[in-house]
Amino acid sequence: MAVRWLCSLFGKPFDGGKRTMDHGGQQSQTQQMPGPFAAFAGQQGPYPGQHPALSRLDEVQKEIASLGPQVCSYSGLQNNREYKRLERELTRLLLEVDKVETEGRPELQLPRKRAAGEVEGLLHYLESNATHPSRLAIEELTQEARNLLNEGVVMPFRQGQALDAFEISEELVEAVQDVAMRLAQVKTGGSVPLRKARYKALTRICAVQEILEGRVQTHTLALPLSDDTHEAVQGINEVMSQVSGARCQEVALLMGLSGRDSCAHLARILTELLVKLDALDVSSNAAVRNYRKQVVEEINGLLKHLDLEGEGEDTHSTLSTLDHLK
Numbered sequence: 001m002a003v004r005w006l007c008s009l010f011g012k013p014f015d016g017g018k019r020t021m022d023h024g025g026q027q028s029q030t031q032q033m034p035g036p037f038a039a040f041a042g043q044q045g046p047y048p049g050q051h052p053a054l055s056r057l058d059e060v061q062k063e064i065a066s067l068g069p070q071v072c073s074y075s076g077l078q079n080n081r082e083y084k085r086l087e088r089e090l091t092r093l094l095l096e097v098d099k100v101e102t103e104g105r106p107e108l109q110l111p112r113k114r115a116a117g118e119v120e121g122l123l124h125y126l127e128s129n130a131t132h133p134s135r136l137a138i139e140e141l142t143q144e145a146r147n148l149l150n151e152g153v154v155m156p157f158r159q160g161q162a163l164d165a166f167e168i169s170e171e172l173v174e175a176v177q178d179v180a181m182r183l184a185q186v187k188t189g190g191s192v193p194l195r196k197a198r199y200k201a202l203t204r205i206c207a208v209q210e211i212l213e214g215r216v217q218t219h220t221l222a223l224p225l226s227d228d229t230h231e232a233v234q235g236i237n238e239v240m241s242q243v244s245g246a247r248c249q250e251v252a253l254l255m256g257l258s259g260r261d262s263c264a265h266l267a268r269i270l271t272e273l274l275v276k277l278d279a280l281d282v283s284s285n286a287a288v289r290n291y292r293k294q295v296v297e298e299i300n301g302l303l304k305h306l307d308l309e310g311e312g313e314d315t316h317s318t319l320s321t322l323d324h325l326k
Helices: 002-010 052-073 081-099 108-129 133-158 170-184 192-220 233-254 263-278 286-314 316-324
Strands: none
Touching: 052 081, 052 108, 052 192, 081 108, 081 263, 133 170, 133 233, 170 192, 192 233, 192 286, 233 263, 233 286, 263 286
16 A cells, blocks of 8 residues: 555646547647646636645645655654654645645545645655664664774774774674674565665674774784885885774764764875875885785775765665675
8 A cells, every 4th residue: 555655646647637629639728737736727716727725735746746755765763853854844744735725625625635645644654664663673783883893993092092002802893793694684674764774784884894804804914014124114004003093983984983073084084095105115025015005905995985975875785785794
């Protein structure tokens, strides 16, 4: 029933009265009125053409058609600013419909009732998705991941510890992976907003998991190298130290734990670090070249994850995220 309702909401406007044909095949001289409520137009009492009530309902219908796709793609919670905006706009439309005078005439009451039903349907759809048990489960698991990462990564960094001064434990990596696995099992029932919410949460947690796993791997490679190895090593080590800080900042950004930084600002910092690395002459030492290459690859990996800000719109990529978890 919900599918039929959505189709009626975003389908073609009701066509209204059909054209009549004379015996010669000519079209009737009467012209079809535009708008969703054209069927109710025509000479009505003292009003020529379309009744003012129908004109106002046509305007409301256009606003409904504009808000509908926004409501159907919203994947947040009730305390979100966008939710409050959509709810406010729909409530306003409902009041506008209620103000339309029908004069007790059925041909005016029917379109007003239809418009009110569509607005109420959108309000219900918005609320039911934002408060759905699966949506709340997604938020609960996301918060669990935030708490793990805040305690294990973000807070130590903000307290002045460099990331290379403490070890990212295998236990933390496994705990984050466990949250991702449970998140992937949340049922969405085919709902686009729920699938979108799950996908956004999964992509961020999987990105953080990859960042943590990269840090564990770097630790096992006994990096950074000693400054005595080559004259360029000091410069690479300085960049690597900055990358360690950027790694913590990115974890905070992806998990919503940073209110000060932005992805664009961090991307600029990382790009500047790539420029610094490119300016170093490492042509005479293969080990140092390999060291610089690994740092460059890590920076590029961090830049890739910063692109996640817009990926939540692509719900078709959900399966690729699930495959990553298998």
